[in-house]
Amino acid sequence: MTLSIRRVLWICWWLGPLTGFHRLNAEDARIRAQWTAAAARVSVIGSAKQDWFLESSTRLTDWFRDPDAPPLASGSETGAPERTIPGAALESHAFLRAVRTSGLFDDTFMRTFHLRFQQPDWSELLVQAHGTDSNVVCRLESDNGLVLEGVGARYKGYSSFAPDRDKNSLNITLDFIHPSHRFLGYETLNLNNGWGDPTLLREAVYFGVFRRYAPAPRAGIARLFINGQNRGVYSLAQQGDSDLIREWFPSASGDRWRTPNKTQGASSFQWIGTDVIEYQRHYELKNTPNSTNAWHRLIRAIDALNNTPAAQRSTVLDGYFAVDSWLWFLVLENLFVEDDSYWHKGADYSFYYEPESGRIHPLQHDGNEAFVSSFSELSPVHGESDANRPLLKQLLSVPEWRQRYLAHMRTVLDESFNPEVLTPWIDRLAAMSEPAILADPIRPMSEAEYRDGLLEMKRFVTNRCAFLRNHSELNAAAPRFHSVTEPPSPTPEAGAVITARVGAAMPGGKVGSVWLHHRSATHGRFETVRMWDNGTGSDGVAGDGIYAATTPARPAGTRVQYYVEARSPDAMGTTRFHPTRTERAALEYTVIPSSNGSSPVRINELVADNGAVIRDHQGEFEDYVELHNPSSHRVSLEGCHLSDDPAQPRKWRFPTGTFLDPDGFLVVWLDEDGPDLPGLHANFKLDRDGETVLLVDRDDRFNALLDSVTFGRLSRDQAWGRPSSQPDTFRILPPSPGAPNP
Numbered sequence: 001m002t003l004s005i006r007r008v009l010w011i012c013w014w015l016g017p018l019t020g021f022h023r024l025n026a027e028d029a030r031i032r033a034q035w036t037a038a039a040a041r042v043s044v045i046g047s048a049k050q051d052w053f054l055e056s057s058t059r060l061t062d063w064f065r066d067p068d069a070p071p072l073a074s075g076s077e078t079g080a081p082e083r084t085i086p087g088a089a090l091e092s093h094a095f096l097r098a099v100r101t102s103g104l105f106d107d108t109f110m111r112t113f114h115l116r117f118q119q120p121d122w123s124e125l126l127v128q129a130h131g132t133d134s135n136v137v138c139r140l141e142s143d144n145g146l147v148l149e150g151v152g153a154r155y156k157g158y159s160s161f162a163p164d165r166d167k168n169s170l171n172i173t174l175d176f177i178h179p180s181h182r183f184l185g186y187e188t189l190n191l192n193n194g195w196g197d198p199t200l201l202r203e204a205v206y207f208g209v210f211r212r213y214a215p216a217p218r219a220g221i222a223r224l225f226i227n228g229q230n231r232g233v234y235s236l237a238q239q240g241d242s243d244l245i246r247e248w249f250p251s252a253s254g255d256r257w258r259t260p261n262k263t264q265g266a267s268s269f270q271w272i273g274t275d276v277i278e279y280q281r282h283y284e285l286k287n288t289p290n291s292t293n294a295w296h297r298l299i300r301a302i303d304a305l306n307n308t309p310a311a312q313r314s315t316v317l318d319g320y321f322a323v324d325s326w327l328w329f330l331v332l333e334n335l336f337v338e339d340d341s342y343w344h345k346g347a348d349y350s351f352y353y354e355p356e357s358g359r360i361h362p363l364q365h366d367g368n369e370a371f372v373s374s375f376s377e378l379s380p381v382h383g384e385s386d387a388n389r390p391l392l393k394q395l396l397s398v399p400e401w402r403q404r405y406l407a408h409m410r411t412v413l414d415e416s417f418n419p420e421v422l423t424p425w426i427d428r429l430a431a432m433s434e435p436a437i438l439a440d441p442i443r444p445m446s447e448a449e450y451r452d453g454l455l456e457m458k459r460f461v462t463n464r465c466a467f468l469r470n471h472s473e474l475n476a477a478a479p480r481f482h483s484v485t486e487p488p489s490p491t492p493e494a495g496a497v498i499t500a501r502v503g504a505a506m507p508g509g510k511v512g513s514v515w516l517h518h519r520s521a522t523h524g525r526f527e528t529v530r531m532w533d534n535g536t537g538s539d540g541v542a543g544d545g546i547y548a549a550t551t552p553a554r555p556a557g558t559r560v561q562y563y564v565e566a567r568s569p570d571a572m573g574t575t576r577f578h579p580t581r582t583e584r585a586a587l588e589y590t591v592i593p594s595s596n597g598s599s600p601v602r603i604n605e606l607v608a609d610n611g612a613v614i615r616d617h618q619g620e621f622e623d624y625v626e627l628h629n630p631s632s633h634r635v636s637l638e639g640c641h642l643s644d645d646p647a648q649p650r651k652w653r654f655p656t657g658t659f660l661d662p663d664g665f666l667v668v669w670l671d672e673d674g675p676d677l678p679g680l681h682a683n684f685k686l687d688r689d690g691e692t693v694l695l696v697d698r699d700d701r702f703n704a705l706l707d708s709v710t711f712g713r714l715s716r717d718q719a720w721g722r723p724s725s726q727p728d729t730f731r732i733l734p735p736s737p738g739a740p741n742p
Helices: 087-092 122-129 202-210 242-248 276-280 291-307 310-319 323-335 390-396 399-415 419-438 447-469
Strands: 008-012 020-025 029-035 039-046 051-057 072-075 083-086 095-100 111-116 136-142 147-156 169-173 188-192 219-226 229-237 255-259 284-287 349-354 359-363 480-484 497-503 513-519 527-533 546-550 559-567 575-578 587-590 602-607 623-629 641-643 664-670 680-682 691-696 705-711 719-721 731-733
Touching: 029 095, 122 136, 122 147, 202 219, 202 229, 202 419, 219 419, 229 419, 242 359, 255 291, 276 291, 284 291, 291 310, 291 349, 291 390, 310 390, 323 359, 323 390, 323 399, 390 399, 399 447, 399 559, 399 575, 419 447, 480 559, 480 575, 497 513, 497 527, 497 559, 602 691, 602 705
Parallel strands: 039 072, 111 219, 664 680
Antiparallel strands: 008 095, 020 029, 029 039, 039 083, 051 072, 051 095, 111 136, 136 147, 147 169, 169 188, 188 229, 219 229, 255 284, 255 349, 349 359, 480 497, 497 546, 513 527, 513 559, 527 546, 559 575, 559 587, 602 623, 602 719, 623 664, 641 691, 691 705, 719 731
């Protein structure tokens, strides 16, 4: 029996003294089991980026997971770890299934790692490696069955590190010797000692909330043994490297920066002139394709932030800084009262220059010093008048951005930062980790300090949430959204009409204004246009609460993101957004090709797995599509498009000078070899299991659909062609190897 669900695989164990070999396929993995009456060996064949919990059942209704059993990593046919299940367990539980974890940082359980050093003075060597690019070679073993030889380890940290400290944070470089080594897809593991955090839970909670709204690492909890010795519990945190950047941005080809803790002061984007050397004292350039350009880009952005006239800030600064993302970042640091933060130190934070948009984005990297209880009544707009914190001062000086900041803070308070959400979360993590923390022989805190830390953490959330919810800056009422529409079938001929039904903050009140924010990509600045209420209410008075605006016309295949902002008519302009998470959770639609256009050109034949049918001009057997012009006149295809994805109909563009003669045929090689000459080579390949191929008109003719075909699974060298007597149907052609092209 099978259940083809991506996250769940299951198999039935037949009772009795059977032997055999079993595989169960699912969408992206399969269970492999070999068993006898005495035991079974189970493995999961699939992506090396995944691991799985094994669960058992007696009747497929209630499933049991051993809370002490770690997950099982999946892998290749020859490299997947195995787990042995005793025969007694098989007899009492006839069914077994595998449920995928959420990855390395799954916080529903505590991972266990073993480091094994051959050097007896490994601790001294780790101290020597601190602060350098050197590593101490060791072996990594995990409780999910993965074993990696030749990994590198070193102590890390600034204030959290001391040469004579029993428990220092560790950086583990998995690809130190073997470039292909990864652990569930990651090159680096960070095991943080939670210095200043007696609970070791702050990063897991802080990053877990932060990631809902702004770029931040993942975090969980792990237990570590070194050469068999228990080293206790650590915060398992994601490295702020290119893998993290690619999770949040279109690429990792921009400049990645950090402001180290030791450079407090001018590292808060203060203007200190045009001398690059002055800035090099306060900022660390971690990664960049061109360091000279990176420093000049940073200085230009800092210049704009500090020296743009007040009247121009709202139009200028968002071109240098991703303002919405920075506002979320500043809100979250304030809510959690993080000590290592922009608002407090003006240092110990990271940021990234996104080359696709030309803007600087925030990137959180630390969290063990959040939840500072002595600041539970920190003002929600702390720093807005501080010249030494120009991001806070300059951004909050723009009235609509100040209200956006406050709206974001209300959103996080409602959704995440409140005792109803965080207290159960903290309790769950504590219940999972407490036995191991208290059994830690080198823990830096007493049991009393640990328990007081948990109480303090929860008390802080309760007190700070209550303080902020009652604060005058945050308890003003904002307009209410009843609905926001998705435009029906938007085409390139005209923009899409977006409507929003908005009600006043209070009965009998009014809405001040409504604004549509939209962009034609998944990154970059949003354009803003006002929405107007041009309807008629039930009492005959103009205005029915339905506001509308039209986005610009865009080519077919364009993904358009949008969200709506409603402002109150009060002096503050109290604001609400839909969706509440704005740019990180924007609504979206895709522009579809226009109605069928007019062209005699048709898709005549295609091969999705060409092994011997016909060669291209480079002598290679590649997928291809053949076009036919059955008319008596020459047809131009320049500027038209071919695609295998209806959501991206403009995938490949015919070059200038592409024509089809009367009754002519044209082959386009679908081989991702666009620059190859001679011949036409598109930037995509076909799927032999079947898909759709589209021929789409030029942009200036609104990308009208000229022809499309959908084919099913084709075997190797099998063609799908259109019979000449039935121009709108296709026939399956048998495999027929042909001669190479001349």
